[in-house]
Structure formats: C-alpha cells, structure tokens
Amino acid sequence: MARILIVDDEEPIRQLLGQILERSGYECSLAENAPEARELLKQHNFELILSDINMPGESGLDFVRYTLAEYPNTAAVIVTALDDPLTAEVVLEIGVYDYIIKPFGRNGVMISVANALHRRQLEIDNRVYRESLEKKVADRTSELRDSMQRLRKALEGSIHAMALTVETRDPYTAGHQQRVADLAFAIGKELRLSDDRVQGISMAGVIHDLGKISIPAEILSKPGKITKIEFDLIKTHPRVGYDILKSIEFPWPIAQIVLQHHERIDGSGYPSGLRGEEILLEARILGVADVVEAMASHRPYRPALGIDKALEEISEKKGTLYDPDVVDVTLRLFNEKGFKHE
Numbered sequence: 001m002a003r004i005l006i007v008d009d010e011e012p013i014r015q016l017l018g019q020i021l022e023r024s025g026y027e028c029s030l031a032e033n034a035p036e037a038r039e040l041l042k043q044h045n046f047e048l049i050l051s052d053i054n055m056p057g058e059s060g061l062d063f064v065r066y067t068l069a070e071y072p073n074t075a076a077v078i079v080t081a082l083d084d085p086l087t088a089e090v091v092l093e094i095g096v097y098d099y100i101i102k103p104f105g106r107n108g109v110m111i112s113v114a115n116a117l118h119r120r121q122l123e124i125d126n127r128v129y130r131e132s133l134e135k136k137v138a139d140r141t142s143e144l145r146d147s148m149q150r151l152r153k154a155l156e157g158s159i160h161a162m163a164l165t166v167e168t169r170d171p172y173t174a175g176h177q178q179r180v181a182d183l184a185f186a187i188g189k190e191l192r193l194s195d196d197r198v199q200g201i202s203m204a205g206v207i208h209d210l211g212k213i214s215i216p217a218e219i220l221s222k223p224g225k226i227t228k229i230e231f232d233l234i235k236t237h238p239r240v241g242y243d244i245l246k247s248i249e250f251p252w253p254i255a256q257i258v259l260q261h262h263e264r265i266d267g268s269g270y271p272s273g274l275r276g277e278e279i280l281l282e283a284r285i286l287g288v289a290d291v292v293e294a295m296a297s298h299r300p301y302r303p304a305l306g307i308d309k310a311l312e313e314i315s316e317k318k319g320t321l322y323d324p325d326v327v328d329v330t331l332r333l334f335n336e337k338g339f340k341h342e
C-alpha cells in the first residue's frame, strides 16, 4: 500500500488525517514542519505528501515545490484553511494534484488521495513508456547509422578493388587514378562543393579509367608513339567504363562522370563532343585533374613533364579545353595553397 507523508503544524489535524488514511490501509508518517518532513523524505520513499500551507518557519508551498522538484515520483496534495483563488492558482502551477479546504470530511480526503495516487501512477507509466520509446528510437537510429557507415565502407572498398583490377594490368598508371581522385577532391573542396558531392568526385576519380580493362595491355604500356588505330581504341575507355558502371545505383552519378572525363568545353573531347555546361561539373573537374596528373607523371611513351608544364598547359587552354573556374582553383591550389603532387 502506498506510503503517505502528512505535514501539518496542528497536531489534531495530523492525527485525524493519519487515522482516516491508515484505516483505509495507507501507511502514514507525520511531520509537524518542513524540516522534519525533509528528513523523513530522505529516509523513505513516499508516493504522496499531504501538506498544509501556513506553518511556522518554511511555508508549505516552498516545501511542496522542493519536494516535487527533488522527488519526481512523489505527488502532492495541499490541505489548508486558506480558501483563496490566487493561492489555488499557484498550487496548480507548481504541479499539486488537489487542494483540500479545512475543515474537510473523511470521504473528501479519501477520494482526493485515491485520485492523486491514481494520477501519479498514470503519469509515471506514461513517462516510463515515453523514455523506453525514446531509447528504442535512439538505439535504432544509431544501428542504422552504423550499418550506413559499414555500407559506405563496403562501397568504397569495392570501388578501390575495381581500381586495382585495371591498375594491375597497367603498372605504368598504377596510382594514377588515386592521385587524380585526390586532386579532384581538393579542387571540389576549393570550389566549396558539398562534402557529399566532393566524395562522389573522389569516388569517380578512383575508377575513371576502369574502361581501360578492355584495351590490350601492350597498347597501354607501349613505349613511344601509338598509331591512330591504337588511339581510337584507347578512346573507347570512357564508354566501356560507363557501360560497366551504369547499372550500379551509386549515390552519385559515377558512370556519367566517368563517361565524360575526356570531354572538353569547346566540344573537341570524346566520346560525345559535349560542350561547356553540357559536361557535368564533376567531369570538368576530373578532366583537369587527370591532365595535370598525367603530365606531371612518368608515362611509358615519355618521361614526366613536371607539374610546371602541367599547370602551363591548363593555363593556356583555360576557357577553350578546360573550365576556367576549375583551372583557376587548380592553379591556386598548387601556387598558393601548397598542394603537393605525391
């Protein structure tokens, strides 16, 4: 049965309330002032307090306010001779369940106490339910976040595995795709594209030459000049890469970016001769990063030309072959921001 704390400075009232409630099976403790009541609260759990308002020393209102704040599972009912609408308003505001006016009748007290205890139980159940619901939602959210992260990791792993597949056949360009991806990533960041978009550019960069898988290794690693037929064959690699990737539902337009990475803004690129903004910004970025990396690095048919030559090339062809903004940002990265080509 519920345990009730009765706080009243008048002994006969304390005793009467105690008798009424104990006869109904409640367990009661009596206190004649707030400090005594606080002590009892420390020693036992009370489901309910019945408190007077006007008492010598600390007022009942302050005591009730304190109790409700410190013991959220304890309910409160005021028992007072003070029949005043303003006080009643304050009492309701601080969360008291009922306001019994003295002199009270036995039945009135009984009903009020039963109602208060019932309402208290409902509110506790409600709170427990809400808290368990919130915890469930939080748990599920973090599970989802974890599995998203695992999927992202698996996706990146698959993309890197594809990149390695092409590169094992063509050792001269080993690492080329990753370096292009790193530079393209930096350009995207410098252009203040969203993190997600920049991530897409990087992923496309890592596999942009995937289509070279269909070109004989002898052509890829052939020293010296290549024939027109050989070059025509090499030019198929963006479309081959696109065909391999197009059915994968990446969160970014990876296949399109790969398809367009040799398009040039004056329409002189391949495979479709797209112009200007017909070419995805991601592909315009990748195009510049690809040229800079390729020129700066060693190739089977020529030694490395160096980063200065590469930057000279993109400056000269800025606005004809290459997107002017992308070129400006790339130059800034190398000349002012100390970007280093690995």
Ligand SMILES: [Fe+2]
Pocket: 208, 209, 237, 261, 262, 290
């Ligand atoms: Fe390429």
